[in-house]
Amino acid sequence: MAAAFWRFSLGTFLFSICLGLSSSASDGKVIELTEDNWKQILEGEWMIKFFAPWCPACQHVAPTWSAFALKGKQLGINVAEVDVTTQSALSGRFMVSSLPTIYHVKDGRFSVYDGSRFLDEFVNFVKEQKWRDNEPVPSWKSPGSFVMGALGILFKLSLFLKDIHEQLTTTYGLPMWASLAIFGVATISAGLILGLVIVYVSDFIFGRPGPPVIPNIPEAKPASKKDEDDIDKELKPEECKENKEAADQPVRKRKPQATTD
DSSP: OOOHHHHHHHHHHHHHHHHHHHHHHHHHOOOOOOOOTGGGGGSSSSEEEEEEEEEOOHHHHHHHHHHHHHHHHHTOOEEEEETTTOHHHHHTTTTTTTSEEEEEEEEEEEEEEOOOHHHHHOOOOHHGGGGGOOOOOOOSSSSSSHHHHHHHHHHHHHHHHHHHHHIIIIIIIIOOOHHHHHHHHHHHHHHHHHHHHHHHHHHHHHHOOOOOOOOOOOOOOOOOHHHHHHHHHOOOOHHHHHHHHHHHOOOOOOOOOOOOO
């Protein structure tokens, strides 16, 4: 009796694990991706839609996207979406510049879907593997790369600064110029501090540069009589004769012309 109970418990436990692993692709629901769980798209096949609640085009495609998710189990694909208003860092990773933007992902291969937004087109895109005809995203622009991670942080920082600006002007009633002045002073101060840190770190790693080395250039000595004689010997006889005739030729003086009134 006890052995049967343990076998039943073990079977239920394994079934629960398998059900949990496959629920994302089999429950027919659109998966919500965030900055915390987006790395799961690096495995398997995914279609991801980036949208905003205020976007009319996104609102129009929403029912079609939900119907497409119902066919996810049949197609063996995960259908997900990202709200750019709450996941700004994630939209920065994917360099989303227009809405809605749809990505196809297959085992870490990213490509942008550029077809029409109809259910049949979505299904045929996956079933007929039309995504192979799309140019994949370069490795340096891949959402998992360091460059895109840094860009996502900048997106998040920009929205954070925007929220602070709105809080200063709305909550505390500061004028626009005062808020901008605060941001300007903070930016300059941060730049100075960062510059000093970089200088100290470079000095610590590479050491301070030494004084400049001035080369010792000897002064030019005036030519002696011996050097001049050596130069004359090196000249050809014809050149020496011409130089001598030119030196012996008298200088003709020009007579002034009389002027008539």
